[in-house]
Amino acid sequence: MRFGYFNDERREYVITQPDTPLPWMNYLGNEDYFAIISNTAGGYSFYQDARLRRITRYRYNNVPVDYGGRYIYIRDGATGKFWSPTWQPVRGELKKYVCRHGLGYSTISSVNRGIEATTRYFVPLGENLEIWDLSLTNQRDLPAELDLFSLIEFALWDAQDDATNFQRNFNTGEVEVEEGVIYHKTEYRERRDHFAYFACSEPVFGFDTQRADFLGPYRGWDDPIVVEKGAANNSIAHGWAPIGSHHIKVSLEPGQKHRIIFLLGYHENPQEAKFDPPDSQTINKQAAKHVISRYLDPNLVDNAFENLNLYWEQVLEVINVHTPDENTNRIVNIWNQYQCMVTFNLSRSASFFESGVGRGMGFRDSNQDLLGFIHMIPDRARQRILDIAATQLPDGGAYHQYQPLTKRGNDAVGSDFNDDPLWLVLAVTAYLKETGDRSLLDEPVPYDNQPGSEQHLYEHLQRSIRFTLDRLGQHDLPLIGRADWNDCLNLNTFSSEPGESFQTVEIHEGDTAESVFIAGLFVLAAREMAGLAAAQGLVNDADDYSDVAQRMENVVIKNGWDGEWFLRAYDNFGQEVGSHKCEQGQIFIEPQGICAMAGIGIGNGMAKKALESVTDRLATSHGIVLHQPAYTKYYLQLGEISSYPPGYKENAGVFCHTNPWIMIAETLQGNGDRAFDYYARNNPSAREGISDIHRCEPYVYAQMIAGWDAPTHGEAKNSWLTGTAAWNFVAITQWILGIRPTYDGLHLSPVIPQDWEGFKATRIFRGVTYNISVVREGLGNRVSLKVDGTHIDGDIVPIPSKGVEDVQVEVILT
Ligand code: BGC
Numbered sequence: 001m002r003f004g005y006f007n008d009e010r011r012e013y014v015i016t017q018p019d020t021p022l023p024w025m026n027y028l029g030n031e032d033y034f035a036i037i038s039n040t041a042g043g044y045s046f047y048q049d050a051r052l053r054r055i056t057r058y059r060y061n062n063v064p065v066d067y068g069g070r071y072i073y074i075r076d077g078a079t080g081k082f083w084s085p086t087w088q089p090v091r092g093e094l095k096k097y098v099c100r101h102g103l104g105y106s107t108i109s110s111v112n113r114g115i116e117a118t119t120r121y122f123v124p125l126g127e128n129l130e131i132w133d134l135s136l137t138n139q140r141d142l143p144a145e146l147d148l149f150s151l152i153e154f155a156l157w158d159a160q161d162d163a164t165n166f167q168r169n170f171n172t173g174e175v176e177v178e179e180g181v182i183y184h185k186t187e188y189r190e191r192r193d194h195f196a197y198f199a200c201s202e203p204v205f206g207f208d209t210q211r212a213d214f215l216g217p218y219r220g221w222d223d224p225i226v227v228e229k230g231a232a233n234n235s236i237a238h239g240w241a242p243i244g245s246h247h248i249k250v251s252l253e254p255g256q257k258h259r260i261i262f263l264l265g266y267h268e269n270p271q272e273a274k275f276d277p278p279d280s281q282t283i284n285k286q287a288a289k290h291v292i293s294r295y296l297d298p299n300l301v302d303n304a305f306e307n308l309n310l311y312w313e314q315v316l317e318v319i320n321v322h323t324p325d326e327n328t329n330r331i332v333n334i335w336n337q338y339q340c341m342v343t344f345n346l347s348r349s350a351s352f353f354e355s356g357v358g359r360g361m362g363f364r365d366s367n368q369d370l371l372g373f374i375h376m377i378p379d380r381a382r383q384r385i386l387d388i389a390a391t392q393l394p395d396g397g398a399y400h401q402y403q404p405l406t407k408r409g410n411d412a413v414g415s416d417f418n419d420d421p422l423w424l425v426l427a428v429t430a431y432l433k434e435t436g437d438r439s440l441l442d443e444p445v446p447y448d449n450q451p452g453s454e455q456h457l458y459e460h461l462q463r464s465i466r467f468t469l470d471r472l473g474q475h476d477l478p479l480i481g482r483a484d485w486n487d488c489l490n491l492n493t494f495s496s497e498p499g500e501s502f503q504t505v506e507i508h509e510g511d512t513a514e515s516v517f518i519a520g521l522f523v524l525a526a527r528e529m530a531g532l533a534a535a536q537g538l539v540n541d542a543d544d545y546s547d548v549a550q551r552m553e554n555v556v557i558k559n560g561w562d563g564e565w566f567l568r569a570y571d572n573f574g575q576e577v578g579s580h581k582c583e584q585g586q587i588f589i590e591p592q593g594i595c596a597m598a599g600i601g602i603g604n605g606m607a608k609k610a611l612e613s614v615t616d617r618l619a620t621s622h623g624i625v626l627h628q629p630a631y632t633k634y635y636l637q638l639g640e641i642s643s644y645p646p647g648y649k650e651n652a653g654v655f656c657h658t659n660p661w662i663m664i665a666e667t668l669q670g671n672g673d674r675a676f677d678y679y680a681r682n683n684p685s686a687r688e689g690i691s692d693i694h695r696c697e698p699y700v701y702a703q704m705i706a707g708w709d710a711p712t713h714g715e716a717k718n719s720w721l722t723g724t725a726a727w728n729f730v731a732i733t734q735w736i737l738g739i740r741p742t743y744d745g746l747h748l749s750p751v752i753p754q755d756w757e758g759f760k761a762t763r764i765f766r767g768v769t770y771n772i773s774v775v776r777e778g779l780g781n782r783v784s785l786k787v788d789g790t791h792i793d794g795d796i797v798p799i800p801s802k803g804v805e806d807v808q809v810e811v812i813l814t
C-alpha cells in the first residue's frame, strides 16, 4: 500500500493523505537554522544545536507524535467553522490534501469549504529564518470573509531544561510585540544575546503571546478559544508559555487569490548592542527588522526559493546515474544524497526518533556520514573533519560526541568505544581521494581542543592507528572497551541495575573483551593509511602500515575464525561471541562485512565462505539481520544487545547500516547479482509499495527494519539519521556501479547484475566531468576502458591534463 508517489522530475515525494502510518518528515535548512517538518506541518526549529538553541517547542512522548508545529487556523467568518489547512492540529475532513516534500522545502496544500490553502515552508540559503509562504484562493461562488490565526510555541532555548525545569521556567518567559512582529526574548535581559521573531506580511488585527490566553482553559491545539471566537486577546506573556500567534483578516472575492508570508527567525546581537535605547531593556531590533522587511517581499521570497532549487541542482550534479532500475536512479540521484546532507548536518541529533536533547555530533557517526557527503561540498567536509579531529584525545582515543554549538567533546553519551578513532582515517582518506587536497594533512589540529596541543592532521591519524595497537587483548585482537560499532554489545559492562544506561555506566575493571570487528576495521584503516602514506611518498610509513595490517589479518585468521564465518568477539571471560558454540548469537553480520571489506580471507576463501553463511543464515526478504539466533533472554556478559526483544534494533533487527558492508564485500567477490539484490531489499523506494508494513518514509533509509524474530517483521523505525545513508551511497555508487575516487584518478570497476546491459553516469571529479557509459558484453566484471576514444590499460581513468573539462569514458564489461 502507498500513501503517495514519487515525482522525480520535481524531486518530490508527494503524499496524498495526511494520516500516514507515522508522521513523514522533511528537514528545512542547511547551514545554521534547521527545522523538522512533518507532512502535517508538525515539528520544531532550532539554531545550530537542537538541544542548546531550540527555537520552538516539542513535547516529548506527545500524541499525535508530531504535535506542536507551524500551524495556521482558518476560520470562516460566515459560519464560525474553523480548520487547519495542513490538517493538524484540528484534523477536520479536508476535501483535498497534498504534501510535497522536496529538497529543503515542504509544501502542504488543501481545500476545505471552498478555500484552497497552500503553504510552502523553507529556509532561504544563508539566512537564519524560515518562511511560510501561504497562498489562499477562494474557490467559492461567493465572497469569503476569513479570520486567520498563525501559531507557534516558543521553547525557552535549552530544550532539556525547557522540558523539565518548570518551577523556574514558568516565571522567565518574556516577549515584545512591535509593529505586528512578535519577539521572543526569554533570558535576553540577562546573559543571552539572541532572540526569535515571528512576523507576517499582513496588517495584524490582533495577536497572542500567552499560550493560556490563546487556548483557553482545558483546551488543546485543536480547539483554541481564540480561534473558536474569532478574536485574539493581544496577550503579552509574562512567564508561563510564550507563543506567537497573529490574527489576520482576509476578504476574498470569488476566484481571488491572496498571498501571505510569515517569517520565523533567529537573531543574535553583539553584546554591546543588545538594547535600544542602550540603557533600556528593549531589544535592539534594527538588524532583525532589516532582514524581516526584505523577506516579507514576495519577490525576494520567490528568488530565495529559486536559489534553493539551484543550489540543489548544483549539489546533485556531481553524480547522476541512469541504470535499468528506477529505484536505484531515484534514490542515488536524489534522495540518498539528500539524506546524506541531512545526516552530515545533524548527525544523530534531531528527528522524531532522536529527541534533539540526547545526542549531538557523534565521532563515529559523523566520520561515516562524511563518506556520503564529501563529493557534494568538499569545503564543508574539510571543516567538519577538522572539527571532529580537534576533539580527539592525546592518546588517540576520542570523545564519543560533541555538541555542535560548542564543538567541544563530551562524555554525555558514554565513552570508551574503542572503534571510534579508526573511523577518522576512513573519512580523511575518502576526502583526500575525492579532492586531491593534500593540504588537509598539514593542518595543525589540537587534541581535546586544547590550544598549544596542535599537531598535523596526519599525526592524528597515526595516533588513531596506534590507539588500537596499544590496546590488544589475550588473543592479540583489539580490546573492545565499552563497545565497538555495535553500541549494544557491552562485553565489559555487567549491568544488573534496572534502568541503568548501558551507554554511560562505568565499565568493569580489567576490560579484557576483544573485538573481531575492530580488528577488521583496523585492517581496513591501516591499509588506507598505507595507501595514503604511499601517495605522500612516505615509503617507510607505507611499509609499516601494510605490515601492521597484515599482522592483524593473520591474527584474525588464526583467532577470529569460527569455521564458516568470522567470530564477533571474545567476552570478558575469553569466551567466543558469534560462534557456532554459542547457544544464541552464533553468527553476526558486522565482522563478515568489515573483514571481507578489509581484504581479510580473500585469498584463502574465508571471506567467500563467510558471505555464504550470511546468505544462508542472516538474509531475509527485508534485509540482512544483525545476528542469529536472536537473544531471547538477558545475558549479563553481553549487555544491551540482549535487552531488546528478539528482532528489534541490535538484537537481530535488520540494522540497515551494516547491509552495505555485505554489498561491498560481495562486489569484492565479483558477485554483482547478490550485491545488487541486497541493495534492492533495503532501497526505500523499492519498499514503497509496502508502506503499510514498512511504515516509515519511502524516500529515506531507516536505521532499523524489524527482523524475522519480531512480530512486526518488515516494520522500519528510526528513519533519517542513520549511517545507512552514507554507506548505501558508497556501496551502490563506488562498488556496485564501481565509480570510485582514488588518489590517481577515477577508478571504474562496476560489479553489476548479470542481466543489466550496462548503465550510464556522469560524475564530476576534481572539476572534470566524466561521461561514463558502461556496456556489458560478457557476463563477467572484466573492464576494458576507453578514454576519449582511446583504449587505456587498467581500470583507472587518469586525471586529465589541465584545461580539460569533459572526458568520455567507455567501459566494456566482459
Ligand atoms: C541504541 C543504539 C545507539 C545507542 C546510542 C542504544 O540504545 O540501541 O543504536 O547507538 O543507544 O547511545
Ligand code: NOJ
Pocket: 348, 362, 364, 365, 484, 485, 486, 487, 488, 650
Ligand atoms: C546507532 C549509533 O548512532 C551508531 O553509532 C552505532 O554504530 C549503531 N547505532 C549501532 O549500535
